Amino acid sequence: MIRNYFKIAWRSLVKSKGLTLINLIGLATGFAITLLIVQYVQFERSYENTHPNADRVVRLTLNLMTGNSVTTQDSEMYPPVGPKLVSEVPEVEAYSRVYAIGEPNSPMQIKEQQFLMKDLYAVDADFFKMFNYKLIHGSEKDLFKKPNQAIITESTALKYFNRTDVVGEVIKSPRSSEDILYNVVGVTHDSPPNTHLKFDMLISYPTMLADAEMLKRHGERDENWNNNNSYMYVKLVKGADYKHFTTSLAAFNKRLIDEKKIKSEEIIGQKIKDIHLYSKKTFEPETNGDAKSIFFLLGVALLIIISAYVNYINLATSKALDRAKEVGIKKVMGSTITQLRLQFLVESLLINVLAGGLALLLVWIGKSSFLSLSGLPEDFVLFGNLTFWVLLFTFIVLGGLLSGLYPAIILSSFKPSTVLKGDFSHSIKGTFLRKGLVIFQFAITIILLIQTFTVNEQLEYMRGLDKGVNVERSIIVEAPTKNSSENYSVFKQSLLANSNINAVSLSHTVPGQPSASLSTTADIHITGVTPEQYHNFYITFIDKDYIPLLDVEMLAGTNFDEGTTPEKSQVVVNEEALKHWDIQTPEDAVNKKLTFWGNEWTIKGVVKNYHQQSPKSPFLPMIHIFNNNFRSLATVQFNGGSSGDNVAQVKENFNAVYPEAPFSYFFMDQEYNKQFEADDRFKNVFMILTAFSILVACLGLLGLASFSVEKRRKEIGIRKVIGASTTNILILLSKDFVKTVMLSVLLSVPISYLLIQNWLKNFAFKIDLHLWLFILPILLVFGLVLLSISIKTVKTAIANPIKSLRTE
Amino acid sequence: MIKITNLEKYYKTEEVQTIALNKLSFEVKQGEFAAIMGPSGCGKSTLLNILGLLDDPDGGSYLFNGIEVAGYNERKRAQLRKHNIGFVFQSFNLIDELSVFENVELPLIYTGVKPAERKERVHAVLEKMQIMHRRKHFPQQLSGGQQQRVAVARAVVNNPKLILADEPTGNLDSSNGNEVMDLLTELNEAGTTIIMVTHSEHDAKFSHRIIRMLDGQKVTENVLV
Known part of the structure; x- marks a missing residue:
């Protein structure tokens, strides 16, 4: 059977x-x-499922407040918070600071081989109690309790040593002063793809305190309540009530304010399992x-x-x-x-x-x-x-x-x-039910289509927007580890000898790099004025050639010049920064004094706002500090030529001046466009879903069309006999579907409007919603509807009517 | 008005070819009322479809008002059909979703008559068929006889020169059948040419001439009047 x-x-x-x-x-x-x-x-x-203790691990982050409202959510924390919390809050049993070194790369050396290490963090010993990184080689005893210890991942070991058992090896971080040496004490497996904190190499946090130059450069002192530059993870005791912990944290905040450790700030907890999908703070370790x-x-x-x-x-x-x-x-x-x-x-x-x-x-x-x-x-x-x-x-x-x-x-x-x-x-x-389902299907399709059009339009708009900065034809070279500054003028002159090279400049970061590459400080104020509100200011270090090379417009005052030295403590700020100091015009700002980092600075010039980051973010309030040391990046701007030839040219000059250093470069425009990758991906996924949704909905309509045509076959026959033309029949048969889709349009347009408005809120610079963004997708859907039902209707409309009447 | 000569029609399946009309010839004059009779499968309906320009012949000639229409394409046939021919079917073939008025109005819509004139003409024909009081009803709400009167009204509303009736009384009892036959006779007397396919000797007697068919051919022709 x-x-x-x-x-x-x-x-x-x-x-x-x-x-x-x-x-x-x-x-x-x-x-x-x-x-x-x-x-x-x-x-x-x-995310974080590979860490068995993940439910008990919390990241502490910092909210910058204006009164009761949050102005910035920063994912990094002051270094003393961890130790203090463990001693004062019984729910917390361990902490680990996680300090990102290099950003993005740190120069390293193994024997004679120099390379750039990505994703390098300094972490406390208790890091391993929170994150599940068992050692493949090495001992866990006293791990990371001493300075100069390092753990590398399996892939890193294989990449640089061709084997994994590398405990006892030494990795050198070359510096102009005394090199720093790391002893490899362990090798662990690679970070899983589903963790928000991925690394290639870890060094022991005590190194940050023991090494004088590191202490000076990164400032991770035990009593540093000024710079929040490390991630802070704490582990709660077994069975701790998270709600109770948040209450304890609130009390802790209050004590910190009373002790004048923090002001207009609030430390909040965030379960690490919530980071990947729900956290949108500044300075996240990854997008x-x-x-x-x-x-x-x-x-x-x-x-x-x-x-x-x-x-x-x-x-x-x-x-x-x-x-x-x-x-x-x-x-x-x-x-x-x-x-x-x-x-x-x-x-x-x-x-x-x-x-x-x-x-x-x-x-x-x-x-x-x-x-x-x-x-x-x-x-x-x-x-x-x-x-x-x-x-x-x-x-x-x-x-x-x-x-x-x-x-x-x-x-x-x-x-x-x-x-x-x-x-x-x-x-x-059941016709009613079927029609209802089709209305629903098409409403979804139209919503998706309108979204796709808008996403596309917004991305094009952002790409086409005047950045206020010229990112074209520039190659960025990363600084060598040794003698970089000493030999810089030779390097620069050798480049400028080439007529195809327009300009060369130095900077700590360039437009398009993650905001983490900028330093932030909240407390920057006009000397003598006590600020009512705290905002994050973004600081970058540049030489005198940087602003003209990038075609950034000067609004008032002057750019750094030949006479500028670091000792003069001069800064160039942008328009956005002025807003936070209540300065009305750029001219008013020139020669005003600023106080920050325990020093007084003079505003030498004001530049027009430029998009340091994609137009998705608002303009950052920026402070440019003068620096003519080749520590981070050199930008080489060409007049033209092929990118391959240009790279070869820069490499030749670089190798001639720095024969031992690895040549590492990127293109500024490519780096800038990387910011659109996530949105592009979103757009692509959207387009594919939309295409499938259209396909499935049209198939459904075809089904409904066949049903309807079958049902009306005899009626069509009669109509044709008494004089209806093929066009009359096509209109008759299509009318119902058009009406059905009209209902979908009525349903989907307001929903789309709300969704788009909501989506566009993610962008500081956004398109105006034009009518055609709605009309075009709707017309497209109507076209597809008529096309898909025509497969059935045309056949029926041109069929000889006697066939449908023959059953008599 | 109608002259067919050596008309042929075949039906083909994968293996067999059936001859539906085999070199059929006859003529129907303007104002004539002709009945076509014969057993099931003799080709009556096929003939009626060709005469009604619903189907095209495979061979022979078909002169409609002196014009050769055998080679006409679907669009031309439809154009000629809607202005000249009315149909009455055994099963009425009214559209269930439309009211009596809307059913009768339909041919006028397809010939592009303006709404005001349509209303006037539909009302006139419904009065004539004595179903004006039923104009807002739907076909299922009417008796068989009334439905066929609506079908006749629809067939004549465009003032066609020719009415083709395919067993118009086949689904009706004798009194309703007679009413329909009387209607057709009246139309004929008013000048409309009628060709009717029927199994009923009784109905055939209303016509002027009976053409009897067998196996796609004309067997006899009796002139009654």
């Missing part, structure tokens, strides 16, 4: 090839896209994900799969008219309702199994592009993941049953006496 069911089911699928294909494509794409997105969402939600987008994607994926099931139901019931006779005859022959229902369920299961197979193929084909698009690690395990298969199995079985049940019940309930006479009024039931 079962075999018979499968045989009939298979034949029925083969018989209506077109319909089967539509069903297969719809279901398979629905399955595939949902499988991929669920995997992605699962990954995004799995975080976004819970809203994740759940939005998941929602859309679920809608796509529901749409695919709805389509199957629509198409199956629209086929009811064809199969009503079969049902009638079977019933007359003695088939029971259960047998008939089983038959239809087997059909639906069969098509779901086939769709599952096709979905696997689609996932396999699309896997690598999906991984790069979503930013998942390349070695992400997809097919080896149990949830993947459980989900696929659920889709097939549950989907097969759910989508098969409705047609099975409808079809099997036809009364043989009526269907054999050709009365199908029964099957019209």
Whole structure:
């Protein structure tokens, strides 16, 4: 019997090839896209799962306040907070400061080989009680309690030593003064992709205190309540109540204010499991994900799969008219309702199994592009993941049953006496439901399409916006570790001897680099004025050539010049900074005195605001301090020429002056455009989802069109006989669908408007919402609607009417 | 008005070719009322479809008002059809979703008549068919006889020169059937040419001439009047 069911089911699928294909494509794409997105969402939600104590680990961050409102949320903390909290708050059992060194790279040397180490942090000993990094080699006894200890990851060891057992080796950090030596005391596995804090090398925090130059440069003193530059993690005692901890933290804050350690600031806790999806503070160790987008994607994926099931139901019931006779005859022959229902369920299961197979193929084909698009690690395990298969199995079985049940019940309930006479009024039931589902599908599609148009427009707008700074044709060279400043003038002159090189300048950072590459200080005020509010000011160090090289406009005063020396304590500030000091015009600012870092500074000039960061962020209040040492970056601006030749040119000059140093460079425009990568990725994912959503919705409409056309076949015949033209019939048949989609438009436009407004809030510089951003997607959808229903309607409209009337 | 000569129509399936009309020839004059009779499958309906310009012949000639229409394409046939031919079917073929008024109005919409004139003409024809009081009803709310009167009203509202009736009384009892036949006779007397396919000898007697068919060919032709 079962075999018979499968045989009939298979034949029925083969018989209506077109319909089967539509069903297969719809279901398979629905399955595939949902499988991929669920995997992605699962990954995004799995952050810190590899650390067994993650539930007890909290990151402390700093809110800068104006009265009761928060002006800036900074993810970095003052170094003394950890030790003080452990001694004063019983819920806290351990702390670790995590100080990022280098930003972005630190020069290192192993024997004669020089290289730049990325992701290097100084951490306290208790770091290992919070984060699960077991040593593959080395001993955990007294780990990181002494200065100059280092742990590197397996990959780092393999990269520089070609082996992993490197305990006892020495890694040197070359400096102009005395080099600093790190003893490798352990090798640990690589940071998993799903942690917010990834590293290549760790050094013991005591090094920061023991080494005089480090102490001077980074200022991580035990009593430093001025610079918040380290991440601070604390581990709560077992069974600690988080709510109670936040109360204790509030009391701790109050004590700090009373003790005048902090002012207009508040320390708050953040569970590390919440960092990746929910934290949007400044100076995060990496760009975080976004819970809203994740759940939005998941929602859309679920809608796509529901749409695919709805389509199957629509198409199956629209086929009811064809199969009503079969049902009638079977019933007359003695088939029971259960047998008939089983038959239809087997059909639906069969098509779901086939769709599952096709979905696997689609996932396999699309896997690598999906991984790069979503930013998942390349070695992400997809097919080896149990949830993947459980989900696929659920889709097939549950989907097969759910989508098969409705047609099975409808079809099997036809009364043989009526269907054999050709009365199908029964099957019209549910039209309302079907239309409702189509309205819903198209509302989603239009919303997605409007969003895609807006996202695209906003990104184009940001790219095209006047940055106020020229990032083109510039190559940035990272400073060598030794004799960098001493030999800089030779290097610079050798570059400028080339007529194709326009200018060379020095700076601590360049536009487009993460905000973490700038120093921040909150307490910068006009000398003698006590500020009412605290804001973060962003500080960078530049030489006299930096501002003209970048074409930054001077508004008042002058740029640094030949006579400027660091000792003169002069600064150039931007317009944005003036706002915080209540200075009305740039001219008013010139020669005003500022107090910060225990020193008095004179405003030498004011520059026009420029986009140090992408126009997503507002203009930063910036302070430029004079520095003519080649410590970080040198910018070489060319007049033209190919980028390959230009790099070769710079490299030749660099190697001639610094023969032992590694040559490391990047292009300023590329670095600047990296800021758009996350948004581009979001746009791409959106576009793909939209495309699939359109595909599935159009398939659904095709289903509804076939249903409607079948139902009206006779009516169309009559109309044609009495004089309706093909156009008349096409209009008649399309009118209903156009009305249905109109309802979708009415539903989707206000929702889209709200969503877009909300999304655009993420951008400091944003587009005006033009009408065409709505009209174009709507027209596109209408075009697609007419196109997809035309597959059915045109055929019916041009058919000879006697065929539909012949049944008489 | 109608002259067919050696008209041929085949139906092909993968294996067999069935001849529906086999070199059929006859003529129907303007103002004539002709009945076509014959057993099921003799080609009556096929003939009516070709005469009604719903289908095209595979061979032979079809002169409609002296113009050769056998080679017309669908668009031209439709154009000619909607201005010249009215249809009455055995199963009425009214559109269930439209009211009596809307059903009758439909051909006028398709010929581009203006709304005010449409209303006038529909009312006139409904009065004539004595179903004016039912104009707001839907087909399911009417008796078979009333439905066929609506169908006839729809067929004549455009003042066609030719009415093709396919067993117009087939679904009606004898008294309703007679009413419909009387209506057709009246229309014919007013000048409309009528060609009717029927199984009923009784109905055929309302016509001027009976053409009997078998296997796609004309067998006999009896002139009654």
